[in-house]
Amino acid sequence: MAPVGTTEPQIRVANSRLRVGRFSQAGDAVTLTQADATTCGAACLLAARLLIDGQERRRLGRVLEAGRALETGGAPDAGPGTGALLAEALNLRQKTLQRTINSAGLWLASWPRALGSTPWAVARAMSMTGAASAKPLPAGSAAPAGPGAPDASPAPASPGRPGQPMRYEVRWVRDHGPHWPAQVEKMRRHLARGRPVLLLTGGPLGLDRGAPGLAGLSARMCGSLVVPRHYVLALPWALIGQRDPGPGAAHLYEPGSGSVRALDLLAARDPRSPGPRQLGGWPRILALLNPADPD
Known part of the structure; x- marks a missing residue:
């Protein structure tokens, strides 16, 4: 944990939101949300x-x-609040990460820029993350647990060898197919070991919202064309001070709102209708970006 007086932030779930800050006084923590409509992948990363x-x-x-030094001239209590500086820094960092991600994926000319970052480029960026540093956390904290600190769940196994970040891969899935339960269970094993997993969600070009007449017919005709739309992040429950949400379920960070809520990934969903807010409102899970290491 950072020494008292430094500005090294913590990250924790508070009021069902993923919050970043020092958590020492009001206004010095903010909800982590995506900077714009195309940075959901960068926000999850x-x-x-x-x-x-x-x-x-x-x-x-x-x-x-x-x-803070630039804005205040070194005066600790002058200038803008930490929250404003933090929000700006998080947005700028997302933009930097997005440029890095996209520079590795520009060869995919068939991937429209409006869809954001390609899953292969996001997986490559996750592979460069120091996943071997993950440790279980006490409830409500993102710093390692100290002596006697309460731990919300058993410690996960080490997610990787020290200094050896894991390679992430893209696995395309059929979230209504016969192999989906086994794929969810494998994802949950990664989460139990402290390894975050990204989910690529999407849906048909036209969602059926019960529109009558030609509008409803158009939505149904587009229903077979599934398009990737959004990234969400499945969080290891020990790292956010939460308990295992149960078989088939995961705690999902949705970057559009910054919310963290559990979702039963095996529950039936209408692929032609709007999906749950945990998936960004999209009904389908199209791919999992998870570590390629064998179990």
């Missing part, structure tokens, strides 16, 4: 790095210290 990579937290702390 940043959330994962802040959870499991101490270098990312220290980097953010240095940015905050530099920003």
Whole structure:
């Protein structure tokens, strides 16, 4: 844990939101949300790095210290609040990560820029994350548990060898197919070991919202064309001070709202209708971005 007086932030779930900050006084923590409509992948990547990579937290702390010194001339209580500086720093970091992600995926000319980052490029960026630093956390904290600190769940196994970040891969899935339960169970094993997993969600070009006449017919005709739309992040429950949500379920960070809520991934969903808010309102899970290491 950072020494008292530094600005190295913590990351924790508070009021069903993923919050980043020092949590020492009012206004010095903010909800981590995506910077714009195309940075959901970068926001999920940043959330994962802040959870499991101490270098990312220290980097953010240095940015905050530099920003405060620039704005206040070194006076600790002058200038804008920490929350405003933190929100700006998180947005800028997302933009930087997005540029890095996209520079590795521009060869995919068939992937429209409006859809954001390609899953292969996001998986590559996750592979560069220091996943081996992940440790279980006490409830409500993103710093390692100290002596006697309450732990919300058993410690996960080490997610990787020290200094050896894991390679992430893209696995396309059929979330209504016969192999889906086994794929969810494998994902949950990664989460139990402290390994975040990204989910690529989407849906048909036209969602059927019960529109009558030609509008409803158009939506049904487009229903067979499924398009990737959004990334959400499945969080290891020990890293956010939560308990195992149960068989088939995961705690999902949705970057559009910054919310963290459990979702039963095996529950039936209408693929032609709007999906749950945990999936960004999309009904389908199209791919899992998870570690490629064998169990």
